[in-house]
Amino acid sequence: MVGPETHIDGPGAVELLKGLVRINSVNPSLVEGAPGEVEIAEYIAEYMRGIGLETRVEEVERGRPNVVGLLKGMGGGHTLMLNGHMDTVGIDYMEIDPLDPVVRDGRLYGRGAIDMKGGLAAILAAAKAVVDSGVPLRGDLVVAAVCDEEYASIGTERLVEEVRADAAVVGEPTGLGVLVAHKGFAWIDIETRGVAAHGSMPEKGVDAIAKMGKVLVGIEELQEAVLQRRKHSLVGSPSIHASTIQGGRELSTYPDHCKLQVERRMIPGEDASDVDAEMKALLASLKEADQKFDGSYWITFVRDPMEVSPDEEICRTLRQSALDVTGTEPSFVGGGGWMDTQILWAHGTPAVAFGPVGEGPHAAVEYVEVDSVIEAARILELVATRFCGTAP
Ligand SMILES: [Zn+2]
Numbered sequence: 001m002v003g004p005e006t007h008i009d010g011p012g013a014v015e016l017l018k019g020l021v022r023i024n025s026v027n028p029s030l031v032e033g034a035p036g037e038v039e040i041a042e043y044i045a046e047y048m049r050g051i052g053l054e055t056r057v058e059e060v061e062r063g064r065p066n067v068v069g070l071l072k073g074m075g076g077g078h079t080l081m082l083n084g085h086m087d088t089v090g091i092d093y094m095e096i097d098p099l100d101p102v103v104r105d106g107r108l109y110g111r112g113a114i115d116m117k118g119g120l121a122a123i124l125a126a127a128k129a130v131v132d133s134g135v136p137l138r139g140d141l142v143v144a145a146v147c148d149e150e151y152a153s154i155g156t157e158r159l160v161e162e163v164r165a166d167a168a169v170v171g172e173p174t175g176l177g178v179l180v181a182h183k184g185f186a187w188i189d190i191e192t193r194g195v196a197a198h199g200s201m202p203e204k205g206v207d208a209i210a211k212m213g214k215v216l217v218g219i220e221e222l223q224e225a226v227l228q229r230r231k232h233s234l235v236g237s238p239s240i241h242a243s244t245i246q247g248g249r250e251l252s253t254y255p256d257h258c259k260l261q262v263e264r265r266m267i268p269g270e271d272a273s274d275v276d277a278e279m280k281a282l283l284a285s286l287k288e289a290d291q292k293f294d295g296s297y298w299i300t301f302v303r304d305p306m307e308v309s310p311d312e313e314i315c316r317t318l319r320q321s322a323l324d325v326t327g328t329e330p331s332f333v334g335g336g337g338w339m340d341t342q343i344l345w346a347h348g349t350p351a352v353a354f355g356p357v358g359e360g361p362h363a364a365v366e367y368v369e370v371d372s373v374i375e376a377a378r379i380l381e382l383v384a385t386r387f388c389g390t391a392p
Pocket residue numbers: 085115116149172
């Protein structure tokens with residue numbers, strides 16, 4: 001075997017992963033009537049207790065538990081959190097058996113295999129290896145299996161109120177790269193108001209849908225002339241697009257109302273105040289050019305982007321550990337999708353994502369490469385001992 005000594009039990013980690021995939025943990029906020037995390041939380045809690053972690057299952061909301069395992073250190077070291085979400089997106093549209101983990105050509109197939117039961121298995125296997133090594137840590141190791149990441153992240157939101165860590169690694173799929181930045185997003189409702197009137201009376205009617213057309217043109221200009229020209233080295237450009245539109249009453253009547261929903265993806269350095277300023281300027285310019293334009297907007301939901309310096313201790317430790325295990329320098333990468341890392345980071349904990357190789361998160365076919373789960377586990381085992389420190 002290449003690299004430093006390890007106590008990772010490879011076959012045990014694969015069995016654990018299969019056990020996780022077999023349990024349906026579809027998020028009930030996404031799919032009505034889905035089972036959620038109760039059963040998988042019990043399975044994980046049992047595993048944590050089995051390896052000797054101080055384990056607690058906590059209901060964040062009814063039927064929506066977190067599981068937090070603590071390996072108490074001897075003191076004098078840093079606290080590291082390993083974090084993974086237990087929930088998955090829906091399974092109805094899958095082209096493989098979502099709950100029967102089949103391994104073929106080194107790939108384990110099933111819902112959640114890559115997003116992110118593979119990462120969760122790696123985290124748990126790493127914690128077990130640390131215990132099995134018999135070498136006590138100085139700092140605390142916190143292993144958090146959280147609920148609801150795929151919807152509103154109530155799990156990690158609760159976790160940060162209760163647990164402080166000096167750094168966190170979230171086991172989302174990164175192809176064994178170290179993810180140090182990702183985009184955020186804002187959802188915006190825009191409304192235009194017109195005047196309802198008989199379709200034969202253009203002097204009375206004001207067409208709210210046509211007015212919204214001007215907003216749409218403005219959004220396209222913003223996208224092409226401004227946002228696409230900004231660039232972040234790891235996550236690329238910010239963007240804005242229309243998502244849904246409703247308006248009008250009937251064929252023979254001027255529409256008095258139109259509603260547009262828009263999504264704006266933000267890069268590190270941007271926040272909701274930038275989005276607010278863009279919307280304000282757009283609607284003001286439309287009003288200035290057209291006295292009959294009457295529109296307003298509301299930013300309804302915001303998740304900020306995140307960026308952690310590659311010089312943070314957790315980044316340096318991960319880089320060195322990955323290099324020692326695999327023989328190659330891992331890349332520092334950025335991601336488009338928002339993650340729980342941002343919640344931890346916003347609470348003052350440097351957080352990165354690091355996880356296995358695979359394809360098909362949220363897709364009809366999903367798999368994780370089994371060897372990469374074991375590699376991730378070996379790397380996280382090293383990260384835990386190095387970041388928390390070991391007693392002499
Ligand atoms: Zn995920």
